[in-house]
Amino acid sequence: MKHSIYQQLHLPYLEAALPQLLQEASTQQWTYETLLQRALATEVEGREQKAIARRLKAARLPSTKTLEGFDFSFQPSLSERRLRELADLSFVRTCTNIVFLGPPGTGKTHLSLALANRALTAGHSVLFTTLSELSHALSTASHPGLVRSRLRRYITPSVLVIDEVGYTTLSQEQARYFFELVTARYEHGSIILTSNTSFAGWGTLLGDxxxxxxxLDRLLHHAEVIAVNGRSYRMKERQTDRASVSAPSEAALSATSVVPTGVR
Known part of the structure; x- marks a missing residue:
C-alpha cells in the first residue's frame, strides 16, 4: 500500500491537523509563510507532547506533584526560594544530588516528585523507585548479567529518585548494590533521595x-541537603477530617436552638 506524503516524511501530527489549519488560513487570510510556520509548529508540538508522555510513563512516578501545590506556609522552616532555585534544574546539568531529610509525612516525597516532574517537562529522563523496590530488584536477579542489566536501568536516567531510605535495613548484598549504584552515578547523573534517617544512622541501615x-562520601560530595523538620501533613489532614466529623453542622445547631411551643 502506498504511503501518503505525510507518512513518508513522518509528519503524523501535521496530517491530522492540516484540515483545521487550512480552514483557519482561509478564514484569517494567513500568508504562506504564516501557514508554513503554523504547520511546522503543530508537528513539533505533537512530537514534544508524545515525548513527554513517553518519558512520564518510563519514569513510573506514583503521582504528579508540583511546587505550586506545596504548602510552604505549613513548613516555615523550608526556604521556598531555595526550592524555586532548584526547580531551574541546574542541579541536573551539574549532576548534583538533592537529599531531603526529615520525619515521615513532612512533604519530602512531594518535593522530590515536583522536581522530577519539572525535569521531565524540560526533556530529561527520570526514574522513580523506593530503596526497598530498588534493593529487591537487584538482589533477586538470578545471574550477574541480569544484575548488570537492572543496574543500567537505574544508572541511565538523568534523574533517579530514591524514596523512603531508612524504612528498611539492607542485607549485605543489597547494601553493596546500593553502593555500586551511587558510585556509578557519581558525577554522571543526579539522585533525588528522601530519608527519615540521619546520616549518622546509615551505618546501621547498610549494616556496615x-x-x-x-x-555518603560520594552521595554528598556534590549535593544539596534539605532538612524538612516541620509537622506532618498527614496528621494535619487527619485532624481536619476528625474536626469536620465531630463538629455539628450549622443546620444541626439551628435545630437544637429551637424551643418547642409550650416547653420552658
Whole structure:
C-alpha cells in the first residue's frame, strides 16, 4: 500500500491537523509563510507532547506533584526560594544530588516528585523507585548479567529518585548494590533521595559503617541537603477530617436552638 506524503516524511501530527489549519488560513487570510510556520509548529508540538508522555510513563512516578501545590506556609522552616532555585534544574546539568531529610509525612516525597516532574517537562529522563523496590530488584536477579542489566536501568536516567531510605535495613548484598549504584552515578547523573534517617544512622541501615561512609562520601560530595523538620501533613489532614466529623453542622445547631411551643 502506498504511503501518503505525510507518512513518508513522518509528519503524523501535521496530517491530522492540516484540515483545521487550512480552514483557519482561509478564514484569517494567513500568508504562506504564516501557514508554513503554523504547520511546522503543530508537528513539533505533537512530537514534544508524545515525548513527554513517553518519558512520564518510563519514569513510573506514583503521582504528579508540583511546587505550586506545596504548602510552604505549613513548613516555615523550608526556604521556598531555595526550592524555586532548584526547580531551574541546574542541579541536573551539574549532576548534583538533592537529599531531603526529615520525619515521615513532612512533604519530602512531594518535593522530590515536583522536581522530577519539572525535569521531565524540560526533556530529561527520570526514574522513580523506593530503596526497598530498588534493593529487591537487584538482589533477586538470578545471574550477574541480569544484575548488570537492572543496574543500567537505574544508572541511565538523568534523574533517579530514591524514596523512603531508612524504612528498611539492607542485607549485605543489597547494601553493596546500593553502593555500586551511587558510585556509578557519581558525577554522571543526579539522585533525588528522601530519608527519615540521619546520616549518622546509615551505618546501621547498610549494616556496615565503612561502606556507609564511602557511600555518603560520594552521595554528598556534590549535593544539596534539605532538612524538612516541620509537622506532618498527614496528621494535619487527619485532624481536619476528625474536626469536620465531630463538629455539628450549622443546620444541626439551628435545630437544637429551637424551643418547642409550650416547653420552658
Amino acid at each position: 559503617e565503612v561502606l556507609a561512609t564511602a557511600l
